[in-house]
Amino acid sequence: MSKEPPARYPNFVVNKHTFTMNTLLWILQGFLALTFAYSGFMKSSQEREKLVSAGQTGVANLSYPIIRFIGISELLGAVGITVPWLTGILHILTPVSAVCFAAIMVMAMRIHYRRGEYWSVTLNVLLFAASVFVAYARFREI
Known part of the structure; x- marks a missing residue:
């Protein structure tokens, strides 16, 4: 593998640790994107009762x-x-989006906690943690 990154891929890295971290971040970003895209599509197109x-x-x-x-x-x-x-x-929009997801999860945790839906709170905490991790790591790379 060449030490020089191809011009087309400015974020290309050859350091194994950095490559592993970038892979983990992309997996988390993809998971968050799919999760929130599904939820967002449902909330923007379905009636409350169906939700x-x-x-x-x-x-x-x-x-x-x-x-x-x-x-x-x-x-x-x-x-x-x-x-x-x-x-x-x-690039700044990626960690900003992750921060916004974290804020949405804080509000969701509050709603579900008040309703006694502790399993939903647990899922919200996991999404919050993933969002904060992506935000922190991507802000460091800017």
């Missing part, structure tokens, strides 16, 4: 405009956590 029956019980007491806003935010975040880093354009 609740599909397991997204946190929206039960939210107004439709708030549900739609959260859904659109999640869809935009799914794009923002992957596309900027992939294209090399506006």
